Amino acid sequence: MCRDRSRLSCLAVALCFFVLFGTDPSFGAADEVVRVAPFSADVTVPLxxxxxxxxPTKSKTIDDPLDARGFVLLSDNQQPIVLLALDWCEVRNGAYDEWRNALAAAAGTTxxxxxxxxxxxxxxxxxDSxxxxxxDKVGLQGELYDREFHSxxxxRVCEALKESLATAQPVTHLGxxxxxxxxxxxxxxxxxxxxxxxxxxxxxSGGNAFHANAPEGDIDPLLRTISFWNGDKPLLALHSYATHPMSHYGKGGVxxxxxxxxxxxxxxxxPGVPQIYVSGCSGDVTAGKFNDGSPQMRPLLAERxxxxxxEAWRATQKQPLTQLAFRSAPLELPFHEGEEFKRExxxxxxxxxxxxxxxxILAAMSLSSLDRVERKQPIDLPCVDFGPAQIVVFPGEAFVGYQLMAQQLSPDTFVMSIGYGESWPGYIPTKAAFDDGFGHGWRWVARGSEAKIVEALKKVLPETHVTK
Ligand SMILES: [Zn+2]
Incomplete structure (x- = not known):
């Protein structure tokens, strides 16, 4: 394509492209090295x-701790990229911004x-701050969460991130x-x-014969693992699978x-390879066919x-890492249409x-999200693009259909979808689920969300594939 143009104007065209699409120039210069720094910290909630x-039941015992596990990708030619997975239920609105602002400052990025x-x-x-x-205005201090604990x-997670930077190791291969x-x-x-x-x-629900016997339905049956390697040395494994992560809950056992x-x-x-797990898009996916909620099911589901x-680790195929690109699209989802979600x-x-x-508390959460929607603060839909693989973070309880759509939009690559990013939307049904009459109090978005998400996905997924 450069035959009739000078080298410089070609570069100008390329730069314009990157400015327009918010894309970093692909990594690939011979001297560019990508490094990864894994970090972790305890984020167990107090009693x-x-x-x-x-x-209604607050935490009574710590059955096992809650972790924050993440990594920073560092490159000479672009700002760092941070991924963090929290063993928490949801982070919303101002609290989500607080985490990301602090992590960005700690890593030296945006x-x-x-x-x-x-x-x-x-x-x-x-x-949700x-x-x-x-x-706080109605005397319910600390009822949703303890600000001091949160800060x-x-x-502590930012300290762990900063300390990890000195230990960053070169990534030569992607698994x-x-x-x-x-x-x-x-x-x-x-x-x-x-x-x-x-x-x-x-x-x-598995104790109920109808629910145990009904077919699995629409799920994504695959666990995906992305790993980073320095030659033959594995540096980190990131696993994703689309299901609600609960065996039983609600009795105060953290x-x-x-x-x-x-x-x-x-x-x-x-032991030497940090393991990070993330939940895929699984608003409408649970272990309910297979799990009756009895305590012995927790270790059984864990074994599975x-x-x-x-198995995903054994099946891992390595290839040289030749690209690190980042794209993000703003996403404005429509707010819940119901009268009960009006400010008054x-x-x-x-x-x-x-x-x-x-x-x-639910009313306060709704007000916080309504405030956000009215000030027109979009959600970010980010994508890290390694060439043969992408990582995309979806908001809230996006249904598994969104994860399947992302794969269809980029059929030749390995798309890892992560759910439960910015979580103010609660459930994000697909159009088909709205048509089926999906209704639940934990939904803050309206019909029309699917079209907005698909539009944003097309912006962030690899261009060559989405035009197919
Ligand atoms: Zn849920």
Whole structure:
């Protein structure tokens, strides 16, 4: 394409392209080295703390700790990229910004280049600084989350990040592996004998014969593992699988649940290789077909996931790392259409001392999100592009359909979708799920979300593939 143009004008065209699409020049210069610095810190919630935002029973015991695990990708020719996975339920609005601002400052990069996701365990906190500020106004200090604990977690994770930078190692190769997971994921959507459709197969529905026998439904059965290598030395493994991560919850036993147990088993197998787990897009996916919620199921589900992690590692194919690009698209999702989500109604609920605290917390969370939507603060939809593989972080409880759409938009590459990024939207049903009448109080977005997300996905996924 450069035949009729000078070398300089070619460069100008290339620069314009990168400016227009917000893309970093692809890595590939002979002298460019990418390095990775893994870091981790404890973010276990204190006793007496709210879990899942609205569970009536606060934390009573620490069954196992909650981790923050992440890495920084460093390159000579572009700003660092940070990925952090928290064993928390959700991080929303101002709290999400606080985490990303602090991590960006610690890594020496911009907030856009910080990929943050919660794994979505339910015996773990939900944080939203705007919601807690609304609660403070009506005397419900600390009812959603403990600000001091939150700030302390951010501080300690950022310290761990900064310390890790000195230990960064060169990444020469990218490893990609997949394995089919048996006996965990099933769709919440079930079709009853009379043709009625509902989404009531929850995480522990397996004790019910109908839910245990209904087909798995639309899921993504694959666990995906991306690994970084320095020659023959593995540096880090990042695993993703699309399911709600709960075996049982709600009794005050803080836990990283079966996904955390599986990660720790894998960490014991490979002590020198940091293991990071993220939940895929799984708003409508649970272990409900296979899990009856009894305590013995937690280690069993962990074993099944651990087996898939091991198999994906064995199946890993390495190739030289020749590209590191980053793109991000702004996403403005429409707010819930219901009358009960109007400001006046929400304020009345928040201020009504006769209502349950949990109801008032939900109203505060809604107000915080409404504030955000009204000030037109978009969600970032980021994509790290390694060439043959991409990592995309989706907001909230995006349904698994979004993960499948991302794969369809880039069919020749290995797309790792991560759910539970900016989590104010709650459930993000696909158009098909809206058509099926999906309804739930944990939904803050309206119809039309799918078109917006697909539009943003097309901007961030590799261009050559999306035009197919
Ligand atoms: Zn959920």
């Amino acid at each position: 007496g703390h709210r879990c899942m935002g609205v569970l 907030r856009t280049r910080v990929l943050l996701s919660a794994l979505h365990q339910h015996d773990a906190p939900v944080t 705007g919601a807690q500020a609304w609660l 302390d977690c951010i501080r 990609l592996g997949k394995a089919r997971v048996q006996g965990i994921a099933s769709s919440r959507r079930v079709v009853h004998p009379d043709g009625r459709v509902d989404f009531d197969r929850y995480s522990a 836990s990283a649940d079966f996904v955390g147990l599986a990660r720790r088993l894998r960490q014991k197998d490979l 996931l651990h087996k898939a992690m091991t 109604q929400l304020l009345a609920e928040l201020e009504n001392g006769q209502l349950k605290t949990e109801t008032r």
